[in-house]
Amino acid sequence: MIEEKGILFILSGPSGVGKGTVRKEVFKRKTELRYSISMTTREKRPGEVDGVDYFYKTNDEFEKLIEQGKLLEYAKFVNNYYGTPKDYVLETLDRGHDVFLEIEVQGAMQVKQNFPEGVFIFLFPPSLEELKNRITNRGTEEEDVILNRLKEARNEIEMMDAYDYVVVNDDVDKAVDKIQSIIQSEHCKRERIAAQYKKLLEDELS
Ligand SMILES: Nc1ncnc2c1ncn2[C@@H]1O[C@H](COP(=O)(O)OP(=O)(O)OP(=O)(O)O)[C@@H](O)[C@H]1O
Numbered sequence: 001m002i003e004e005k006g007i008l009f010i011l012s013g014p015s016g017v018g019k020g021t022v023r024k025e026v027f028k029r030k031t032e033l034r035y036s037i038s039m040t041t042r043e044k045r046p047g048e049v050d051g052v053d054y055f056y057k058t059n060d061e062f063e064k065l066i067e068q069g070k071l072l073e074y075a076k077f078v079n080n081y082y083g084t085p086k087d088y089v090l091e092t093l094d095r096g097h098d099v100f101l102e103i104e105v106q107g108a109m110q111v112k113q114n115f116p117e118g119v120f121i122f123l124f125p126p127s128l129e130e131l132k133n134r135i136t137n138r139g140t141e142e143e144d145v146i147l148n149r150l151k152e153a154r155n156e157i158e159m160m161d162a163y164d165y166v167v168v169n170d171d172v173d174k175a176v177d178k179i180q181s182i183i184q185s186e187h188c189k190r191e192r193i194a195a196q197y198k199k200l201l202e203d204e205l206s
């Protein structure tokens with residue numbers, strides 16, 4: 001019997017494009033997906049909860065996690081560390097559940113090296129002007145941090161071709177519809193491959 005593993009979905013895109021907003025809407029509709037809560041050294045924003053939005057770590061704690069090989073990927077993004085807990089992702093996929101990562105581009109490229117079979121989705125802003133408005137109006141960062149994040153956005157957009165899908169987030173509902181379609185079609189693809197593989201095995205054994 002072929003063991004059915006879950007599918008790893010990776011959502012990236014520049015800071016402020018709406019990844020968190022879109023991801024939360026996807027999860028309202030697709031309850032069977034599992035979200036991997038990241039580790040970070042950045043300060044908690046008002047309203048954020050440890051263990052829900054992130055696992056908040058000190059620099060030393062984070063560097064220890066790196067040394068111990070506990071992270072599937074990690075990156076320094078605008079002066080803070082961010083990383084994905086390895087055991088949670090691997091164990092959840094092994095149990096047959098799909099896992100959803102919301103991470104920046106450097107980390108996504110590390111995941112791609114180890115999980116080329118992952119599904120990589122890039123969320124794209126309607127324009128750079130709108131990106132600037134969204135991150136500014138969110139009101140969670142100081143001006144210098146916003147500028148650094150926008151600078152980073154240009155590098156991130158250059159990596160868009162490395163992704164399997166690009167979804168424009170002009171309207172949240174439309175972006176969520178597209179991501180749902182991607183998830184469904186990836187499942188169909190894998191079911192088709194599994195059926196072909198099963199048939200090959202049966203033919204060989206008969
Ligand atoms: N389609 C949209 N139209 C208008 N505003 C949007 C849209 N999507 C998200 N926003 C708004 O843009 C701001 C940034 O969204 P969000 O925090 O989800 O971005 P993000 O990509 O997760 O950012 P970061 O990477 O910095 O965490 C929020 O204020 C959100 O409400």
Ligand SMILES: Nc1nc2c(ncn2[C@@H]2O[C@H](COP(=O)(O)O)[C@@H](O)[C@H]2O)c(=O)[nH]1
Pocket residue numbers: 013014015019038039042073074075077082083084102103104105106107108
């Ligand atoms: N490489 C990783 N990037 C991550 C992870 N978790 C979140 N992120 C990304 O960092 C930036 C900034 O996030 P913010 O919450 O401070 O606005 C954003 O692009 C996130 O998607 C992770 O585990 N690894």
